[in-house]
Amino acid sequence: MTAAERSIPFFPYSQLFLAREEEILAVMTDVCRRGAYILQQECRDFEANLSNFMGAKHAFGVANGTDAIIIGLRAAGIKAGDEVILPSHTYIATAAAVHMVGATPVLAECGADHMLDPEDVLRRITSRTRAIMPVQINGRTCDMVALQEIANDHGLLVCEDAAQALGSKFDGQSAGTFGVFGTISFYPAKLLGCFGDGGAIVTNDDMVAEKIGLLRDHGRNEDGVVVAWGLNSRLDNLHAAVLDLKLKFFREDIARRREIAALYQEGLGDVDDLILPPAPDADPRHFDVYQNYELEAGQRSELREHLTESGIGTIIQWAGTPVHQFKDLGFTDHLPKTDEFFRRCLMLPMNMALSDEDVSYVVASVRRFYGK
Structure with a gap:
């Protein structure tokens, strides 16, 4: 064995910071000096810019990509007794989110393109099926026309796990915007990564958006009054500020x-x-x-x-x-x-x-x- 000519790591995590060190430090310093840590203006700005980038009506920053799916499913009304069809070719978090809302993940094959196979989805529909969850893998979007046609024919929801696909499109439409909701992950190694965990949910449905807003923040409405059961799953303002900076590039x-x-x-x-x-x-x-x-x-x-x-x-x-x-x-x-x-x-x-x-x-x- 001879020494390698050069070293190329699979993912150099330090470069997330070093590539724009001065700009990132300026943003982080500003947030910290103002003590603006939770659901402040930077988070609102990032949510608005993200929704605009994706062509979605609403965007909500949450604590991580897994919470994003759980909250989205709950807001869409997925519950115990329901079945959700998703590819086995995904991270365990996709199936775990379905399980965590009491539903059953039904696993389907991937096709030649490595994406969820619409024909196999069709074979797995039962009387308990409530939703199809395409996973937009590796920065590619599934054939959403075929999947939406199946969903329409059988009265099913489409819920997208687009954790790996921010910016990807199919027929000119952004991944994450086809179904009742879509989710994005900002894990450091993702397309748009922060310095820890982070995620987002996007939707064009006003009623689903209202429920997501409650679910991510203890069930509190815009007046701070608790009107429903909810979680503590908010995108940290510091992460939001950095992500908003990076979104510009x-x-x-x-x-x-x-x-x-x-x-x-x-x-x-x-x-x-x-x-x-x-x-x-x-x-x-x-x-x-x-x-x-x-x-x-x-x-x-x-x-x-x-x-x-x-x-x-x-x-x-x-x-x-x-x-x-x-x-x-x-x-x-x-x-x-x-x-x-x-x-x-x-x-x-x-x-x-x-x-x-x-x-x-x-x-x-x-x-x-x-x-x-």
């Missing part, structure tokens, strides 16, 4: 992620063992923002070992475990397409700290493994 970040994806496509598109994500301009209906760059590799373990030796960080998303494989949670589903995908999936570095030279090094290392 977010379109530039998306453009850069798409540039990196194009470089990967150009450099690795001829490697037969790999199935790459769709290229940025491969499908005019999809506008992908590449939260992650997740490919399939027949020789995944060997390739990953080679990349590690080359100083390149990779991960297998969610420790290589789709939700239906958590048998201790009572799942017994047989999902062969999802199982096969998780035997092959691997993520290459995709973040704003990557230079073109870094991407070229990753590409060269992958090609060297395949003798190209």
Whole structure:
């Protein structure tokens, strides 16, 4: 084994701060000097700017992406006895949120595009099904026309987990704005990350918005009077201030992620063992923002070992475990397409700290493994 030529971590967390250190410090100092910590003007400004960016009527900052789903489901009226269909190809938080409101998560297959398979959704609808929850994975939006048609035909709600898809679009419409509500995560490694946990819920439904506003803040209305049961799940004002700053540059970040994806496509598109994500301009209906760059590799373990030796960080998303494989949670589903995908999936570095030279090094290392 020889020493690696360079070190490229999968995600360099310190760069979240260092990339705009002076501007971030100025924003944080201002908030702290004023003691403006909970549901202050910065949070209201960020919510307004986020809703405008997404084309949504309402946006609410909450404590994290999981709370966002729980609150959204409760506001939409999902309850004990209901079933919610979602992909097994997601983080456990999606299914856990359904469980936490008393409903049953029903797991479905992913399609060839790695997204929720509408045909399998159709097969899993029962008399207890109340909602479909597409998960917008890796910065790509599902075929929402097909899913909405199924929902309309069967009288179901659509509730979106768009934690990984802020800025992604399908047919020109933003991920998170198709259903009765959508959720976003601001976990540090997400597309728009803060310095801890954070999340948001967006909706175009005024009644759902009213319930979300109550649920996230102890059931208190705008006058501070408790009128319903609620949670303590508010986006910290300090996080909101930083996120509002970063949102100003977010379109530039998306453009850069798409540039990196194009470089990967150009450099690795001829490697037969790999199935790459769709290229940025491969499908005019999809506008992908590449939260992650997740490919399939027949020789995944060997390739990953080679990349590690080359100083390149990779991960297998969610420790290589789709939700239906958590048998201790009572799942017994047989999902062969999802199982096969998780035997092959691997993520290459995709973040704003990557230079073109870094991407070229990753590409060269992958090609060297395949003798190209």
